[in-house]
Amino acid sequence: MHRFLQTITLRSRIILVYVIILGLGGLITSFFGAIITNKTIMSQAEMKVLHDLRTANMVYTEKLKSIKKAMKIGASANMMADALKNGDKTELNKIAHQIAGIVDIDFLSVTDSNGRVKYRMYAGAAIGDDVANVSTVNSALKGNTAAATEIFSAEMLHNENPVLDKQARILLKDEITENDSVSAAALTSGMVLVAASPIYADDGSLSGVLYGGNLLNNDFSIVDQVWELAYKGEKFNDEEIGAVTLFYGDLLISSNIKSADSARVVGARISPEIFHTVREKKMPLALHSKLLSERYISEFQPICNFSGEVIGMLHVGALEKAYVSMRNAVMGTFMTVAVIGFFLIIFISYLITRTITRPLSEMVDVTNRVAAGDLDYVIKIKSKDEIGQLAYSFNRMIASLKKMRRELEEWGNTLEQKVKHRTEELAAMQRTLMQSQRLASLGKLAAGIAHEINNPLGGILVLSSLVMEDLPDSDPHRENLEEVIKQTMRCRDIVKGLLQFSRQEQGKTEYVNVNEVLNNTLALIEKQALFHNIKVKKNFQEDLPFILGDNSQLQQVFMNVILNAVQAMEEVGDLTLTTFRDKKDDLVVIEITDTGCGIPEDLIDRIFDPFFTTKEVGEGTGLGLAIAYGIITRHNGRMSVKSKVGEGTTFTIKIPVAEKVKVADENE
Numbered sequence: 001m002h003r004f005l006q007t008i009t010l011r012s013r014i015i016l017v018y019v020i021i022l023g024l025g026g027l028i029t030s031f032f033g034a035i036i037t038n039k040t041i042m043s044q045a046e047m048k049v050l051h052d053l054r055t056a057n058m059v060y061t062e063k064l065k066s067i068k069k070a071m072k073i074g075a076s077a078n079m080m081a082d083a084l085k086n087g088d089k090t091e092l093n094k095i096a097h098q099i100a101g102i103v104d105i106d107f108l109s110v111t112d113s114n115g116r117v118k119y120r121m122y123a124g125a126a127i128g129d130d131v132a133n134v135s136t137v138n139s140a141l142k143g144n145t146a147a148a149t150e151i152f153s154a155e156m157l158h159n160e161n162p163v164l165d166k167q168a169r170i171l172l173k174d175e176i177t178e179n180d181s182v183s184a185a186a187l188t189s190g191m192v193l194v195a196a197s198p199i200y201a202d203d204g205s206l207s208g209v210l211y212g213g214n215l216l217n218n219d220f221s222i223v224d225q226v227w228e229l230a231y232k233g234e235k236f237n238d239e240e241i242g243a244v245t246l247f248y249g250d251l252l253i254s255s256n257i258k259s260a261d262s263a264r265v266v267g268a269r270i271s272p273e274i275f276h277t278v279r280e281k282k283m284p285l286a287l288h289s290k291l292l293s294e295r296y297i298s299e300f301q302p303i304c305n306f307s308g309e310v311i312g313m314l315h316v317g318a319l320e321k322a323y324v325s326m327r328n329a330v331m332g333t334f335m336t337v338a339v340i341g342f343f344l345i346i347f348i349s350y351l352i353t354r355t356i357t358r359p360l361s362e363m364v365d366v367t368n369r370v371a372a373g374d375l376d377y378v379i380k381i382k383s384k385d386e387i388g389q390l391a392y393s394f395n396r397m398i399a400s401l402k403k404m405r406r407e408l409e410e411w412g413n414t415l416e417q418k419v420k421h422r423t424e425e426l427a428a429m430q431r432t433l434m435q436s437q438r439l440a441s442l443g444k445l446a447a448g449i450a451h452e453i454n455n456p457l458g459g460i461l462v463l464s465s466l467v468m469e470d471l472p473d474s475d476p477h478r479e480n481l482e483e484v485i486k487q488t489m490r491c492r493d494i495v496k497g498l499l500q501f502s503r504q505e506q507g508k509t510e511y512v513n514v515n516e517v518l519n520n521t522l523a524l525i526e527k528q529a530l531f532h533n534i535k536v537k538k539n540f541q542e543d544l545p546f547i548l549g550d551n552s553q554l555q556q557v558f559m560n561v562i563l564n565a566v567q568a569m570e571e572v573g574d575l576t577l578t579t580f581r582d583k584k585d586d587l588v589v590i591e592i593t594d595t596g597c598g599i600p601e602d603l604i605d606r607i608f609d610p611f612f613t614t615k616e617v618g619e620g621t622g623l624g625l626a627i628a629y630g631i632i633t634r635h636n637g638r639m640s641v642k643s644k645v646g647e648g649t650t651f652t653i654k655i656p657v658a659e660k661v662k663v664a665d666e667n668e
C-alpha cells in the first residue's frame with residue numbers, strides 16, 4: 001500500500017483520500033439510512049394496518065351488536081308472546097318483517113320455551129326441530145340475550161333458509177392436508193353471526209326465544225365496509241393495496257380481493273401456523289404473511305364463539321410490495337443524491353487539488369528546465385500561501401544561481417586571459433633566458449679566443465711595423481707589408497670588440513641621466529649626411545631618475561642601436577626615442593623605434609649573436625648588438641626587441657633606477 005501510494009501522483013493521493021473518506025462515510029450512512037428508512041416505513045405501515053384492524057373489528061362488532069339489538073327489540077315486541085302462544089303466523093310474520101327492516105339478516109326463527117322451533121321466517125315448512133344446542137339460543141332460554149359467532153352445519157343452514165347452505169359452500173383452492181384445522185366438512189358448514197333473545201309472557205314466564213343472524217360465508221358486506229373505510233382508492237400499480245378477509249379457521253370465506261374475472265376470491269388457505277398461533281394466544285397477531293400470491297403486512301384478530309373458542313379470524317393486510325417499493329424509492333432517491341453528492345465532491349476535490357498540484361507541477365517543470373541549465377525561467381505564482389512562498393524562494397534561488405553562474409563565467413574568462421598572458425610572459429622570459437645563456441657561453445668562448453689571439457696579434461703588429469720602418473720607400477714588398485699591418489689592425493679591432501662583448505668587469509659606476517646620454521649621442525651623429533632625411537622624435541620623461549652606470553659605454557650602446565635603425569630605414573624615416581620610469585618594477589625604460597624594414601621572425605632570436613649580420617662584408621661586423629647586449633647586462637639591465645617586417649622595429653632597454661634615488665623617492 002505504502003509502495004503503491006508512492007508511485008501515484010500527489011493529486012491522485014489527495015483524491016484517493018477524499019474517495020476513501022467519502023466512500024466509507026457514504027457506505028456507513030447508506031447502511032444506517034437503509035435500516036432506518038426500512039424500519040420507519042415498515043413500522044408506519046404496520047401501525048396503519050393495526051389501526052385498520054381496529055376499524056375492521058369495530059365494524060364486525062357493530063354488526064353483531066345491531067343483530068343483538070334487533071333480536072332484543074323483536075323479542076320484547078307487544079304482540080310477540082301472544083303470537084307465539086297462539087301460533088299466529090301472520091302476526092309473527094309481521095313482527096319478523098319489522099325486524100328485517102331494522103337489520104339485514106339471513107334467517108330469523110322463534111322457538112318455544114324448550115328450544116323447539118315454532119316459526120321460521122325464510123323456511124315456513126321446516127319447523128319443530130330442536131335448536132337448544134345453539135349456544136346463544138341456549139343462553140336465551142336461560143333468560144339472557146346473547147350474540148356470538150357460531151358454526152352452523154349445512155343442514156342447520158338449510159333448515160333456517162334453503163338458500164344458505166348453497167351460499168355457505170366454499171370450494172377449497174388448495175389440497176387439504178392433515179394439519180388443516182378445518183375439516184372437509186367445513187366446506188359446507190358456515191360461520192354465522194347469531195343473536196338470541198328470550199320472549200316473556202305477560203305473567204313474566206319464559207315463553208320462547210327469538211334468534212336470527214347472518215351467514216358470513218360469501219357475504220362481503222363486512223369486508224367491503226371495512227375496505228371502504230380503510231383502503232378505498234389506495235392502489236399500487238393497479239392492484240388493491242388493502243386486503244380485508246374473514247377466515248373460518250385458516251380458510252378464507254370472505255374477502256374484498258377479486259380475481260382476474262372480478263369474482264371474489266374465497267377458498268384459499270393461510271398458513272395453518274398463523275391460525276394455530278392466534279387460537280393459542282387469543283390475541284391479535286401482527287406479521288408479514290403470504291396470502292394468495294402476494295405478501296401482506298397483516299394483522300389477525302381472533303373471532304371467538306360464544307364459549308370463547310377461536311373459530312376464525314378477521315384479517316386486514318396492506319400489500320407489502322407497495323411499501324417495499326416506497327421504501328426502495330426513498331432509498332433510491334437517497335442513494336442517487338448520495339452518489340451525485342459523492343461525484344460532485346470528487347469533482348470539487350479535483351478542482352481544489354488542481355489549485356494545489358498545478359503550481360507544484362509547474363514548479364517541477366521549471367526545476368527540470370533549471371536543472372537542464374536554463375536559468376531564464378521564473379515561476380508565475382501569485383498565491384500568498386505556502387506554495388506561493390515556495391515559488392518565491394525558488395525564484396530567488398534561480399536568481400542567485402544565475403548570478404553565481406555569471407560570476408563564474410566572468411571569472412573563467414579573466415582566468416583564461418590571465419593564463420594566456422602569463423603563458424606569453426613565461427615564453428618570453430624563457431626566450432630571453434635561453435638567449436642570455438647562449439650569449440653568456442658565447443661570451444666565454446669569445447673571451448678565450450680573444451685573449452689567445454690578442455697577444456700574437458700584438459706581436460705581428462709590432463714586428464711588421466718594425467720591418468716597415470726598416471724598408472726603403474721603393475721596396476716592392478712595402479705595399480704588401482702595409483696591407484698586412486692594415487688587416488692585422490682590423491683583426492685587433494674585432495678582438496677588441498669581442499673583448500668588449502664578453503668583458504666581465506664593471507665599467508665606471510656613476511649617476512647617469514639617460515636623457516642626457518641620448519642627447520649627447522644624437523648630437524654626435526645628427527650632423528652627418530645619413531641623418532638628413534631622418535625625422536627624430538623625442539618623448540623624454542623630464543624628471544627621469546638617475547641610473548648607475550658608465551656614461552660612455554651607454555653612449556656606445558645608443559649609438560649602435562640608432563645607427564642600425566637609420567641603416568634599416570635606408571636613411572629615410574622616423575626615429576622615435578622614448579624614456580620613462582616604470583614605477584612598478586622601478587626601471588628606467590628607453591625605447592628606440594624606427595620605421596625601417598623590420599626583422600624577419602626566424603632571424604630575430606639571432607640578432608644579438610656576435611658576428612650575426614645581414615650586411616655586406618666590410619659594412620658590418622655583426623658585433624654591434626652583441627656588445628650593446630653585454631654592456632646593458634653589466635648594468636643589470638635587459639635588452640629586447642620587437643619587430644614587424646615592413647613596419648619597423650623597437651629596441652627596448654630597461655635599467656634599474658639607482659638605489660639612492662629609490663631611497664630618496666621612498667622618503668618623499
Ligand SMILES: Nc1ncnc2c1ncn2[C@@H]1O[C@H](COP(=O)(O)OP(=O)(O)O)[C@@H](O)[C@H]1O
Nearest residue numbers: 564565568607613614615620621622623624625
Ligand atoms: N633597427 C634594425 N632594423 C633592422 N634590422 C636590424 C636593426 N638593428 C639591427 N638589425 C639587424 O641586426 C644585425 C646585427 O646588427 P649589429 O649587431 O649591429 O651588426 P651590424 O650592424 O654590423 O650588422 C644587422 O645586420 C641587421 O640585420
Ligand SMILES: [Mg+2]
Nearest residue numbers: 560564624625
Ligand atoms: Mg651595427
